Amino acid sequence: MAIAEERLPIKEKEREVIISVKDLKTYYPIYGGLFKRKIGEVKAVDGVSFNLYKRETLGLVGESGCGKTTIGNTILNLVPPTEGEIYYEGKRIDSDYFKRALRKKIQMVFQDPDSSLNPRWKIVNIIGEPLRILEGMKKRRNIRQRVLELLETVSMKPEHLDRYPHEFSGGQKQRIVIARALASNPEVIILDEPTSALDVSVQAQILNLLKSLQKRFDLSFLFITHDLSVVQHIADRIAVMYLGKFVETGTIEEVFYEPTHPYARALLSARPTFDPSSKTTRIILKGDVPSPINPPEGCAFHPRCQEKGEHIGCGKEDPRKIHLGGDHYMMCLPFKKKDKSYEGMTYISD
Numbered sequence: 259m260a261i262a263e264e265r266l267p268i269k270e271k272e273r274e275v276i277i278s279v280k281d282l283k284t285y286y287p288i289y290g291g292l293f294k295r296k297i298g299e300v301k302a303v304d305g306v307s308f309n310l311y312k313r314e315t316l317g318l319v320g321e322s323g324c325g326k327t328t329i330g331n332t333i334l335n336l337v338p339p340t341e342g343e344i345y346y347e348g349k350r351i352d353s354d355y356f357k358r359a360l361r362k363k364i365q366m367v368f369q370d371p372d373s374s375l376n377p378r379w380k381i382v383n384i385i386g387e388p389l390r391i392l393e394g395m396k397k398r399r400n401i402r403q404r405v406l407e408l409l410e411t412v413s414m415k416p417e418h419l420d421r422y423p424h425e426f427s428g429g430q431k432q433r434i435v436i437a438r439a440l441a442s443n444p445e446v447i448i449l450d451e452p453t454s455a456l457d458v459s460v461q462a463q464i465l466n467l468l469k470s471l472q473k474r475f476d477l478s479f480l481f482i483t484h485d486l487s488v489v490q491h492i493a494d495r496i497a498v499m500y501l502g503k504f505v506e507t508g509t510i511e512e513v514f515y516e517p518t519h520p521y522a523r524a525l526l527s528a529r530p531t532f533d534p535s536s537k538t539t540r541i542i543l544k545g546d547v548p549s550p551i552n553p554p555e556g557c558a559f560h561p562r563c564q565e566k567g568e569h570i571g572c573g574k575e576d577p578r579k580i581h582l583g584g585d586h587y588m589m590c591l592p593f594k595k596k597d598k599s600y601e602g603m604t605y606i607s608d
Contacts, residue, residue, distance in 0.1 A: 273311040273312070273314070274311060274312045275309045275310070275311055275312075275345075275347075275348075276310055276311065276312045276346065276347055276445060276446060276478050277309070277310040277333065277344070277345070277346055277364075277446060277478070277480075278308075278309050278310075278344070278345040278348075279306065279307055279308050279309075279329075279333070279342065279343075279344050279345075280307050280342055280343045280344075280345075281305050281306075281307055281341065281342045281343070282303055282305070282306050282307070282329065282332065282339055282341070282342035282343075282344065283301070283303060283304055283305055283339065283340045283341040283342050284302050284303040284325075284328050284329075284332045284337055284338075284339050284340055285299040285300060285301050285302065285304075285340040286299060286300040286302055287299050288300065288551065298551055298552075299551070300550050300551055301502050301550045301551070301553060302325045302328040302502055302550060303325040303328050303329055303332065303502050304325075304501070304502035304503055304550075304553070305342075305502075305503060306325075306329065306497075306499075306502075306503060306504050307504075308497060308504070308507065310446070310478055310480055311478065312445075312476070312478055313472070313476050313477070313478060314478060314479075314494045314495065315472065315478075315479040315480075315481050315492055315493045315494050315495075316479070316480055316481065316493065316494070316495050316496070316497065317481045317482075317483065317489035317492070317493030317495070317496040317497070317510075318330075318480065318481070318482045318483070318496075318497050318499060319483060319484060319486060319489055319496060319497070319498055319499065319525070320484065320498060320499035320500055320525075321484065321500070321547060322484060323547070323550070324499040324500055324501060324502065325499055325501075325502040325550075326450075326482045326483075326484075326499055327450055327451075327482060329480075329482075330366065330448040330450055330480060330482055332344070333351075333364065333448065333480070334364060334366055334448065335351065346360055346363070346364070361392060361442075362392045362393075362442040362443065362444065363442075363444055363445050363446060364444060364445070364446045364447075364448065365439035365440075365442065365444040365446070365447050365448070366439065366447070366448045366449075366450065367432070367435050367436055367439050367447060367448070367449045367450065367452045368435065368450050368452075369450045369451040369452065369454055369455065370455060371423075371428065371431035371432050371434070371435045371455075372423070372431065374435055375423040375431060375434065375435065376423070377422065377423055377424060378422075379422070379423075380419070380420050380421065380422060381405070381409070381418055381419055381420070381421055381422075381423070381434055382401070382402055382405050382419045382420060384423070384434065384438060385405045385408055385409070385434065385437050385438045385441055386401040386402070386404075386405050386441075387438075388438060388441040388442045389401050389404055389405070389441050389442075392441075392442045393441070393442060402419070404441075405419060405437075405441075406419060408437040408438075408440055408441055409434075409437055411437065411440065411471070412433040412434075412436050412437045412440075412467060412471075413433065413467065414430065414433055414434070414437070418430075418434075427460075428455055428456050428457075428460065429456055429457075429460035429463060429464060432452060432453075432456065432464055433464070433467070435452075436452075436464075436467070436468070436471070440471070440475070443475075444477070445476075445477065445478060446477070446478045446479075446480065447477055447478075447479055447480075448479075448480045448482070449468070449479055449480065449481045449482060449483075450482045451482055451483050451484070451485075452464060452468075453465065453483070453485070453488055454483065454484070454485065461488065465488065465491055465492050468492065469492060479492075481493055486514075486525070486526065486529040487529065487530075489510075490510055490514055493510055494509065494510065495507065495508065495509050495510070495585060496508065496509075496510055496513045496514075498513065498519065498521065498522045498525065500521050500558060500559050501547065501548060501550060501553055501558040501559070502550055502553070502558075503558060503589065504589060505519045505521050505522060505559065505577075505588060505589050505590075506518060506519040506521075506522040506586075506587070506588040506589070507585070507586070507587050507588070508582070508584065508585050508586035508587065509584065509585050509586070512582075512583075512584060512585060512586040513526075513586070514526065516582075516586070518582055518586075518588050518590075519588040519589070519590055520559065520563050520564055520565045520590075521559050521563070522588070523541060524541040524542075524543050524564065527539065527540050527541045528540065528541075541564055543562045543564070544562055545561055545562045547562075548561060554573065555573055555574060556571060556572055556573045556574045556575050556576060556577075557569075557572050557573070557575075557576070557577045557589075557590070557591065560572035560573050561573075568593055568594060569590065569591040569592065569593055569594065570591050570592050570593070570594055571591055572591060575591060577589035577590050577591055578590070578591060578592075
Protein backbone atom coordinates (compact mmCIF):
# COMPACT_ATOMS: atom_id res chain seq x y z
CA MET A 259 0.00 0.00 0.00
CA ALA A 260 2.85 2.38 0.83
CA ILE A 261 4.35 1.96 -2.65
CA ALA A 262 1.02 2.68 -4.36
CA GLU A 263 0.55 5.82 -2.25
CA GLU A 264 4.00 7.07 -3.21
CA ARG A 265 3.23 6.63 -6.93
CA LEU A 266 -0.22 8.24 -6.77
CA PRO A 267 0.87 11.92 -6.93
CA ILE A 268 2.95 11.27 -10.05
CA LYS A 269 -0.10 9.93 -11.87
CA GLU A 270 -2.34 12.80 -10.80
CA LYS A 271 0.04 15.54 -11.96
CA GLU A 272 0.06 16.68 -15.52
CA ARG A 273 2.97 14.71 -16.90
CA GLU A 274 5.77 16.47 -18.73
CA VAL A 275 7.81 14.50 -21.26
CA ILE A 276 11.54 14.85 -20.74
CA ILE A 277 12.79 12.19 -23.20
CA SER A 278 10.79 10.98 -26.20
CA VAL A 279 11.97 8.06 -28.35
CA LYS A 280 10.27 7.44 -31.69
CA ASP A 281 10.72 4.27 -33.75
CA LEU A 282 14.30 3.75 -32.56
CA LYS A 283 16.38 1.14 -34.36
CA THR A 284 19.97 0.33 -33.41
CA TYR A 285 21.74 -2.31 -35.48
CA TYR A 286 25.30 -3.53 -35.00
CA PRO A 287 27.02 -4.35 -38.31
CA ILE A 288 28.68 -7.75 -38.84
CA TYR A 289 31.82 -7.81 -40.96
CA GLY A 290 33.37 -10.88 -42.56
CA GLY A 291 35.31 -12.24 -45.49
CA LEU A 292 38.73 -11.36 -46.80
CA PHE A 293 37.94 -7.66 -47.23
CA LYS A 294 35.89 -7.35 -44.03
CA ARG A 295 32.73 -6.37 -45.81
CA LYS A 296 29.40 -6.01 -44.09
CA ILE A 297 27.61 -9.35 -44.29
CA GLY A 298 24.77 -8.74 -41.86
CA GLU A 299 23.65 -6.85 -38.78
CA VAL A 300 22.49 -7.57 -35.25
CA LYS A 301 19.09 -5.97 -34.72
CA ALA A 302 19.61 -5.10 -31.07
CA VAL A 303 16.79 -2.53 -30.95
CA ASP A 304 14.20 -2.88 -33.69
CA GLY A 305 11.66 -0.06 -33.65
CA VAL A 306 10.74 1.02 -30.10
CA SER A 307 8.87 4.16 -29.09
CA PHE A 308 8.28 5.49 -25.57
CA ASN A 309 8.19 8.61 -23.41
CA LEU A 310 10.04 9.19 -20.16
CA TYR A 311 8.24 11.71 -17.97
CA LYS A 312 9.73 14.09 -15.44
CA ARG A 313 10.12 12.72 -11.91
CA GLU A 314 9.13 9.17 -12.92
CA THR A 315 10.94 5.85 -13.10
CA LEU A 316 10.47 3.78 -16.25
CA GLY A 317 11.64 0.19 -15.94
CA LEU A 318 12.93 -1.77 -18.94
CA VAL A 319 12.77 -5.52 -18.35
CA GLY A 320 13.40 -8.60 -20.45
CA GLU A 321 15.79 -11.47 -21.00
CA SER A 322 19.52 -10.91 -21.41
CA GLY A 323 20.32 -9.75 -24.92
CA CYS A 324 16.89 -8.27 -25.66
CA GLY A 325 18.30 -4.76 -26.24
CA LYS A 326 17.67 -2.99 -22.91
CA THR A 327 21.21 -1.66 -22.44
CA THR A 328 21.48 -0.69 -26.11
CA ILE A 329 18.53 1.68 -25.65
CA GLY A 330 20.36 3.41 -22.80
CA ASN A 331 23.62 3.58 -24.73
CA THR A 332 21.84 5.03 -27.76
CA ILE A 333 20.15 7.75 -25.72
CA LEU A 334 23.55 8.63 -24.27
CA ASN A 335 25.00 8.76 -27.80
CA LEU A 336 27.51 6.03 -26.91
CA VAL A 337 26.06 4.00 -29.79
CA PRO A 338 24.75 5.72 -32.95
CA PRO A 339 21.12 4.98 -33.86
CA THR A 340 20.45 3.31 -37.21
CA GLU A 341 17.02 4.90 -37.55
CA GLY A 342 14.57 6.79 -35.40
CA GLU A 343 14.51 9.97 -33.40
CA ILE A 344 15.31 10.86 -29.78
CA TYR A 345 14.09 14.13 -28.28
CA TYR A 346 15.10 15.81 -25.03
CA GLU A 347 12.48 18.31 -23.86
CA GLY A 348 11.23 18.63 -27.43
CA LYS A 349 14.63 19.13 -29.06
CA ARG A 350 16.06 16.35 -31.18
CA ILE A 351 19.29 14.83 -29.91
CA ASP A 352 22.20 14.54 -32.31
CA SER A 353 25.91 14.04 -31.59
CA ASP A 354 26.82 17.76 -31.65
CA TYR A 355 23.86 18.86 -29.56
CA PHE A 356 24.48 16.09 -27.03
CA LYS A 357 28.13 17.00 -26.57
CA ARG A 358 27.32 20.67 -26.18
CA ALA A 359 24.21 20.72 -24.03
CA LEU A 360 23.17 17.29 -22.76
CA ARG A 361 26.32 15.75 -21.35
CA LYS A 362 25.47 17.35 -18.01
CA LYS A 363 21.75 16.62 -18.15
CA ILE A 364 21.84 12.85 -18.78
CA GLN A 365 24.10 10.60 -16.72
CA MET A 366 24.49 6.83 -16.40
CA VAL A 367 25.15 4.37 -13.60
CA PHE A 368 26.68 1.20 -15.02
CA GLN A 369 26.10 -2.38 -13.93
CA ASP A 370 29.64 -3.10 -12.73
CA PRO A 371 31.08 -0.31 -10.55
CA ASP A 372 34.57 -1.87 -10.73
CA SER A 373 34.78 -1.33 -14.47
CA SER A 374 33.57 2.28 -14.25
CA LEU A 375 35.97 3.43 -11.50
CA ASN A 376 39.62 4.21 -12.24
CA PRO A 377 41.63 2.00 -9.81
CA ARG A 378 44.55 4.46 -9.85
CA TRP A 379 42.52 7.49 -8.77
CA LYS A 380 41.35 8.48 -5.32
CA ILE A 381 37.63 8.99 -4.79
CA VAL A 382 38.05 12.78 -4.61
CA ASN A 383 39.52 12.71 -8.12
CA ILE A 384 36.93 10.29 -9.51
CA ILE A 385 33.96 12.36 -8.37
CA GLY A 386 35.84 15.61 -8.99
CA GLU A 387 36.45 14.87 -12.68
CA PRO A 388 32.93 15.86 -13.89
CA LEU A 389 33.12 18.94 -11.67
CA ARG A 390 36.25 20.06 -13.51
CA ILE A 391 35.15 19.05 -17.02
CA LEU A 392 31.41 19.78 -16.98
CA GLU A 393 31.00 22.36 -14.21
CA GLY A 394 34.23 24.26 -14.86
CA MET A 395 35.44 24.18 -11.25
CA LYS A 396 39.18 24.88 -10.96
CA LYS A 397 40.10 25.38 -7.31
CA ARG A 398 41.01 22.20 -5.47
CA ARG A 399 39.42 23.43 -2.24
CA ASN A 400 36.06 24.02 -3.92
CA ILE A 401 36.20 20.65 -5.68
CA ARG A 402 37.05 18.87 -2.46
CA GLN A 403 34.21 20.58 -0.60
CA ARG A 404 31.70 19.72 -3.33
CA VAL A 405 32.86 16.08 -3.46
CA LEU A 406 32.41 15.88 0.31
CA GLU A 407 28.84 17.14 -0.05
CA LEU A 408 28.11 14.55 -2.74
CA LEU A 409 29.53 11.73 -0.60
CA GLU A 410 27.38 12.80 2.33
CA THR A 411 24.37 12.81 -0.01
CA VAL A 412 24.89 9.08 -0.65
CA SER A 413 25.57 8.36 3.07
CA MET A 414 29.36 8.08 2.91
CA LYS A 415 31.93 9.62 5.27
CA PRO A 416 34.62 12.33 4.90
CA GLU A 417 37.44 9.82 5.44
CA HIS A 418 36.44 8.10 2.18
CA LEU A 419 37.68 11.06 0.13
CA ASP A 420 41.30 9.94 -0.10
CA ARG A 421 40.80 6.20 -0.50
CA TYR A 422 41.05 4.10 -3.64
CA PRO A 423 38.19 2.05 -5.17
CA HIS A 424 39.63 -1.32 -4.09
CA GLU A 425 39.18 -0.30 -0.44
CA PHE A 426 35.39 -0.29 -0.71
CA SER A 427 32.67 -2.94 -0.81
CA GLY A 428 30.37 -3.41 -3.81
CA GLY A 429 27.57 -1.36 -2.28
CA GLN A 430 29.94 1.49 -1.37
CA LYS A 431 31.36 1.51 -4.91
CA GLN A 432 27.87 1.82 -6.33
CA ARG A 433 27.21 4.75 -3.99
CA ILE A 434 30.38 6.41 -5.30
CA VAL A 435 29.20 5.92 -8.90
CA ILE A 436 25.82 7.44 -7.99
CA ALA A 437 27.58 10.41 -6.34
CA ARG A 438 29.62 10.93 -9.51
CA ALA A 439 26.44 10.85 -11.61
CA LEU A 440 24.94 13.55 -9.37
CA ALA A 441 28.00 15.81 -9.69
CA SER A 442 26.76 17.59 -12.82
CA ASN A 443 23.20 18.15 -11.48
CA PRO A 444 21.51 15.88 -14.07
CA GLU A 445 17.80 15.68 -14.80
CA VAL A 446 17.87 12.09 -16.12
CA ILE A 447 19.88 9.13 -14.85
CA ILE A 448 20.02 5.88 -16.81
CA LEU A 449 20.55 2.99 -14.40
CA ASP A 450 21.89 -0.15 -16.11
CA GLU A 451 21.19 -3.00 -13.67
CA PRO A 452 22.72 -1.06 -10.74
CA THR A 453 21.84 -3.71 -8.14
CA SER A 454 22.45 -6.99 -10.00
CA ALA A 455 25.97 -7.50 -8.55
CA LEU A 456 24.93 -6.71 -4.95
CA ASP A 457 23.62 -8.75 -2.05
CA VAL A 458 19.89 -8.58 -1.39
CA SER A 459 20.26 -6.45 1.75
CA VAL A 460 22.57 -4.02 -0.06
CA GLN A 461 20.17 -3.94 -3.02
CA ALA A 462 17.42 -2.65 -0.73
CA GLN A 463 19.71 0.09 0.59
CA ILE A 464 20.67 1.25 -2.90
CA LEU A 465 17.05 1.20 -4.10
CA ASN A 466 15.89 3.23 -1.10
CA LEU A 467 18.76 5.66 -1.70
CA LEU A 468 17.74 6.10 -5.34
CA LYS A 469 14.12 6.73 -4.40
CA SER A 470 15.10 9.37 -1.84
CA LEU A 471 17.47 11.06 -4.32
CA GLN A 472 14.76 11.09 -6.98
CA LYS A 473 12.36 12.84 -4.63
CA ARG A 474 15.01 15.29 -3.40
CA PHE A 475 16.41 16.33 -6.80
CA ASP A 476 13.34 15.77 -9.05
CA LEU A 477 15.17 13.14 -11.12
CA SER A 478 13.85 10.94 -13.91
CA PHE A 479 15.14 7.35 -14.00
CA LEU A 480 15.36 4.90 -16.88
CA PHE A 481 15.86 1.72 -14.87
CA ILE A 482 17.23 -1.24 -16.85
CA THR A 483 17.01 -4.60 -15.12
CA HIS A 484 16.02 -8.25 -15.45
CA ASP A 485 14.99 -8.47 -11.78
CA LEU A 486 11.20 -8.16 -11.64
CA SER A 487 11.12 -7.75 -7.86
CA VAL A 488 13.46 -4.76 -8.08
CA VAL A 489 11.50 -3.03 -10.83
CA GLN A 490 8.23 -3.63 -8.98
CA HIS A 491 9.68 -1.83 -5.95
CA ILE A 492 11.16 1.23 -7.68
CA ALA A 493 9.39 1.83 -11.02
CA ASP A 494 6.21 3.75 -11.85
CA ARG A 495 5.82 2.29 -15.36
CA ILE A 496 7.33 -0.76 -17.03
CA ALA A 497 8.16 -1.78 -20.59
CA VAL A 498 8.66 -5.50 -21.33
CA MET A 499 11.11 -6.22 -24.17
CA TYR A 500 11.61 -9.25 -26.33
CA LEU A 501 14.19 -9.48 -29.14
CA GLY A 502 14.60 -5.74 -29.60
CA LYS A 503 10.90 -4.83 -29.43
CA PHE A 504 8.42 -3.81 -26.75
CA VAL A 505 5.65 -6.36 -26.23
CA GLU A 506 3.79 -4.75 -23.33
CA THR A 507 3.94 -1.42 -21.48
CA GLY A 508 1.97 0.09 -18.63
CA THR A 509 2.04 1.03 -14.99
CA ILE A 510 3.37 -1.45 -12.46
CA GLU A 511 -0.16 -2.27 -11.30
CA GLU A 512 -1.40 -2.82 -14.87
CA VAL A 513 1.44 -5.08 -16.04
CA PHE A 514 2.14 -7.00 -12.82
CA TYR A 515 -1.44 -7.69 -11.83
CA GLU A 516 -3.07 -7.84 -15.28
CA PRO A 517 -0.36 -9.08 -17.70
CA THR A 518 -1.89 -9.65 -21.12
CA HIS A 519 0.82 -10.41 -23.69
CA PRO A 520 1.79 -14.12 -23.68
CA TYR A 521 5.48 -13.30 -23.12
CA ALA A 522 4.77 -10.91 -20.25
CA ARG A 523 2.60 -13.54 -18.58
CA ALA A 524 5.32 -16.16 -18.99
CA LEU A 525 7.98 -13.80 -17.63
CA LEU A 526 5.94 -12.85 -14.58
CA SER A 527 5.01 -16.46 -13.87
CA ALA A 528 8.71 -17.27 -13.49
CA ARG A 529 9.45 -14.73 -10.76
CA PRO A 530 10.06 -16.17 -7.28
CA THR A 531 7.47 -15.58 -4.58
CA PHE A 532 7.92 -15.74 -0.82
CA ASP A 533 4.24 -15.91 0.00
CA PRO A 534 3.24 -19.56 0.52
CA SER A 535 -0.45 -18.68 0.07
CA SER A 536 0.13 -17.24 -3.40
CA LYS A 537 0.23 -19.93 -6.06
CA THR A 538 0.96 -19.18 -9.70
CA THR A 539 0.89 -21.54 -12.65
CA ARG A 540 4.33 -21.53 -14.20
CA ILE A 541 4.32 -21.02 -17.98
CA ILE A 542 7.20 -22.93 -19.59
CA LEU A 543 8.31 -21.52 -22.92
CA LYS A 544 9.55 -24.01 -25.49
CA GLY A 545 12.53 -23.53 -27.77
CA ASP A 546 15.33 -20.97 -27.68
CA VAL A 547 15.34 -17.22 -28.19
CA PRO A 548 15.73 -16.56 -31.95
CA SER A 549 18.84 -14.84 -33.24
CA PRO A 550 18.63 -11.02 -33.50
CA ILE A 551 20.64 -11.36 -36.73
CA ASN A 552 17.72 -13.09 -38.45
CA PRO A 553 14.56 -12.60 -36.36
CA PRO A 554 11.35 -14.45 -37.31
CA GLU A 555 8.87 -12.84 -39.66
CA GLY A 556 5.73 -11.38 -38.17
CA CYS A 557 5.63 -11.51 -34.39
CA ALA A 558 9.14 -12.22 -33.08
CA PHE A 559 7.71 -14.22 -30.17
CA HIS A 560 5.43 -16.50 -32.18
CA PRO A 561 7.85 -19.53 -32.43
CA ARG A 562 7.76 -19.84 -28.61
CA CYS A 563 4.29 -18.47 -27.91
CA GLN A 564 1.99 -20.61 -25.78
CA GLU A 565 -0.94 -19.18 -27.75
CA LYS A 566 0.59 -19.96 -31.14
CA GLY A 567 -2.13 -20.80 -33.63
CA GLU A 568 -4.83 -18.87 -31.76
CA HIS A 569 -4.01 -15.52 -33.39
CA ILE A 570 -4.41 -14.34 -36.98
CA GLY A 571 -1.14 -14.06 -38.96
CA CYS A 572 1.38 -14.63 -36.14
CA GLY A 573 4.19 -15.65 -38.49
CA LYS A 574 3.24 -13.33 -41.33
CA GLU A 575 1.90 -10.01 -40.07
CA ASP A 576 3.60 -7.52 -37.77
CA PRO A 577 1.93 -7.17 -34.36
CA ARG A 578 -0.45 -4.27 -33.87
CA LYS A 579 -0.44 -1.86 -30.98
CA ILE A 580 -3.40 -2.57 -28.72
CA HIS A 581 -4.66 -0.12 -26.09
CA LEU A 582 -5.91 -2.01 -23.06
CA GLY A 583 -6.97 1.05 -21.06
CA GLY A 584 -5.07 3.69 -19.09
CA ASP A 585 -1.32 3.48 -19.78
CA HIS A 586 -1.59 -0.21 -20.69
CA TYR A 587 -0.50 -1.15 -24.24
CA MET A 588 0.75 -4.30 -25.90
CA MET A 589 1.85 -5.51 -29.33
CA CYS A 590 -0.11 -8.53 -30.54
CA LEU A 591 -2.57 -9.78 -33.15
CA PRO A 592 -6.32 -10.52 -32.85
CA PHE A 593 -7.65 -13.94 -31.94
CA LYS A 594 -9.07 -16.20 -34.62
CA LYS A 595 -12.17 -17.02 -32.59
CA LYS A 596 -14.70 -14.25 -32.20
CA ASP A 597 -15.53 -15.27 -28.64
CA LYS A 598 -11.90 -14.77 -27.54
CA SER A 599 -10.66 -11.20 -27.30
CA TYR A 600 -8.71 -8.84 -25.09
CA GLU A 601 -11.07 -7.09 -22.74
CA GLY A 602 -11.52 -3.42 -23.62
CA MET A 603 -8.95 -3.57 -26.42
CA THR A 604 -8.52 -0.86 -29.04
CA TYR A 605 -6.29 -1.45 -32.07
CA ILE A 606 -4.10 1.50 -32.93
CA SER A 607 -2.95 1.93 -36.51
CA ASP A 608 0.58 3.24 -37.02
